[in-house]
Structure formats: structure tokens, C-alpha cells
Amino acid sequence: MAILEVKNLSIQFGGLHAVDNFNIQINQGELYGLIGPNGAGKTTVFNLLTGVYKPTEGIIKLDGVDITGKNPIEINKAGVARTFQNIRLFKDMTVLDNVKAGLHNNYKYSTFTGVFRLPKYFKVEKQMNEKAMELLKVFGLDAFADYLAGNLPYGEQRKLEIARALATEPKLLLLDEPAAGMNPNETQELMDMIRFVRDHFNMTILLIEHDMKLVGGICEELTVLNFGQVLCQGKTAQVLKDPAVITAYLGE
Structure with a gap:
């Protein structure tokens, strides 16, 4: 079953087609990669999927529901x-x-209740x-609950960001270059964590990444922009061997 279905998605900035006729289908529980050279349009796709940008053309469906053109808050609440x-x-x-900031989609009380500290608060x-x-x-961060987030080591901050995203109870989790700035040992730990998140939360994950070891190690399917x-x-193995991908992306 498709969690994400995107058809003919396009956006123009002036005369520039930043994304042109983008199509993708991601099924429930898939770990899917979106790769390409710098400036290929990957982050623009994420911004379209999350409502930061509104597409010039195309349709975005999440779990069968059309979310095209909705704002970021609406899209987050949709999943x-x-x-x-x-x-x-x-x-x-x-x-x-x-x-807790990520939990407010599902745990609510009125401003009045909060200000006056009523029992519901x-x-x-x-x-x-x-x-x-x-x-x-789940992420091994419970011992750091009272720490300031800015005082965590870099790798732990990455975990916290994913934990906060999961607090919104999404159907689809988008990871934008999660291995950026990590050393090889941290990258391996991240790979294990992403697999765990997919399996533990029955999560569908779409990620942008430049680390080909990570991409080849965890992504089941790829789209190259x-x-x-x-x-x-x-399929990942086939895409990474494609001569056009090697030429355009790997520079060989």
C-alpha cells in the first residue's frame, strides 16, 4: 500500500524549473532514498512535501489523502x-x-487551563x-532528559531530533542528510538506529543522503535527481550501477 504517492510534481522559481515532473511512490514500511548531486532539487522536494513550498503543478497524496498545497502545520498533522x-x-x-514540543498534536489543553494550572493541565x-x-x-537519551539540548554531543542531538519528529506520530518520516557531520563509527550507529526506527515504529522513511555507504546499506529503493x-x-543495487547515475552523481 502506498503511503506517499507523488505525480508530476513541479515548481518554478522565475524561469527556473527547480523540480520538474517528479514522480515517486513509497509503500508502507519502506526505507527509500532520494539522492543526487548538490543542487539537484532534493531539498526542494522535501520542502514541497512538507508545505514549505507550494507546487506549480502536480499532486501529493499521503495515505490516499490529497495534501497538495497545504501548509506545514496541516501537513505535519496529516502525518x-x-x-x-x-x-x-x-x-x-x-x-x-x-x-514534548512534538507531542502537542495529540496532547492538548487550552491557554486558560495552562495559565491557571487547572487539573487538566x-x-x-x-x-x-x-x-x-x-x-x-528508545533512543538511549532518558538519562539526559534534564540536560539542555544544546549541551548534547552531536550524534545525540541527531537522535533527539528524530525522537522529536516521531513524537508527532507521523506516517512518513523525512530525514534530510542524517549522517552529515558524522564520523564512520557514528554513521554505522545511525544506520542501525534508522533500521530500528523503521521496524520498532512500523515507520515509512524517505531520506536524502550523500553517504553512499549509508544509502547502499539501508535503502531498499532509490530515486536519483x-x-x-x-x-x-x-532497486538500490541496480540504481547505483546505472551508467547515467555513475556519470552524473559519482563523477566517473
């Missing part, structure tokens, strides 16, 4: 969450509060604390 190449945590907030806050700690424990257009799609 799409993302991380960023440059980590975007609330660095002056605690690790626990960062995860304490009930919901208790539920959020428990849920956030469950997520932190070049100059905003799909160059190649298919």
Missing part, C-alpha cells in the same frame, strides 16, 4: 515529519521539553512527560 541537514533543536530547552503534562520519556528511552528531474529509479 509527515522531518529532520534537517542543519540540526534545528530548541537548544536552550531541555531534552525532555524538546520531545497537570493530567496532560503528566501524560506528555511519560510519553516523552518513553521515546527518549539531476537538474530537478528524475534520472533513475528502482
Whole structure:
């Protein structure tokens, strides 16, 4: 069953076709990679999928529901969450509060209830604390719950960003260059963690990545972008051997 179905997606900035006639289908539970040279349009695709940009043409369906042109909040509530190449945590907030920030889609109380600390406030806050700690424990971050997020080591900040994204209970998780800035040992740990997230949360994952070891190690299928257009799609092993991909992406 397709969780994400994108047809003829395009966007123009002035006369430039940043993404042109992009098509992709990702099934439930897949670990899918989106790769291509710098400037190929990968992050633009993510911005289209998350409502940062509105497409000039095309349709985006999430679990059969048309989400084309909706704003980022609506798309997040529909079930799409993302991380960023440059980590975007609330660095002056605690690790626990960062995860709780992602829970507000599903745990709510009114401003009046919060200001006057009514019984529902304490009930919901208790539920959020428990849920956030469950997520932190999954990622081995529960011992750091009271730390400021900005004080965590880089690799742990990456984990926290993924935990916060999962707190929104998405159907589709978009990871934007999760291995950026990591050493080989951290990259291997990240690969294991992404597999675990997919299996533990029954999650569908689409990732952008330049680390070919990571891409080849965990992605089941790939789409290669070049100059905003799909160059190649298919099983990872076949795509990485495609002569056009080698020429355009690997520079050989």
C-alpha cells in the first residue's frame, strides 16, 4: 500500500524549473532514498512535501489523502515529519521539553487551563512527560532528559531530533542528510538506529543522503535527481550501477 504517492510534481522559481515532473511512490514500511548531486532539487522536494513550498503543478497524496498545497502545520498533522541537514533543536530547552514540543498534536489543553494550572493541565503534562520519556528511552537519551539540548554531543542531538519528529506520530518520516557531520563509527550507529526506527515504529522513511555507504546499506529503493528531474529509479543495487547515475552523481 502506498503511503506517499507523488505525480508530476513541479515548481518554478522565475524561469527556473527547480523540480520538474517528479514522480515517486513509497509503500508502507519502506526505507527509500532520494539522492543526487548538490543542487539537484532534493531539498526542494522535501520542502514541497512538507508545505514549505507550494507546487506549480502536480499532486501529493499521503495515505490516499490529497495534501497538495497545504501548509506545514496541516501537513505535519496529516502525518509527515522531518529532520534537517542543519540540526534545528530548541537548544536552550531541555531534552525532555524538546520531545514534548512534538507531542502537542495529540496532547492538548487550552491557554486558560495552562495559565491557571487547572487539573487538566497537570493530567496532560503528566501524560506528555511519560510519553516523552518513553521515546527518549528508545533512543538511549532518558538519562539526559534534564540536560539542555544544546549541551548534547552531536550524534545525540541527531537522535533527539528524530525522537522529536516521531513524537508527532507521523506516517512518513523525512530525514534530510542524517549522517552529515558524522564520523564512520557514528554513521554505522545511525544506520542501525534508522533500521530500528523503521521496524520498532512500523515507520515509512524517505531520506536524502550523500553517504553512499549509508544509502547502499539501508535503502531498499532509490530515486536519483539531476537538474530537478528524475534520472533513475528502482532497486538500490541496480540504481547505483546505472551508467547515467555513475556519470552524473559519482563523477566517473
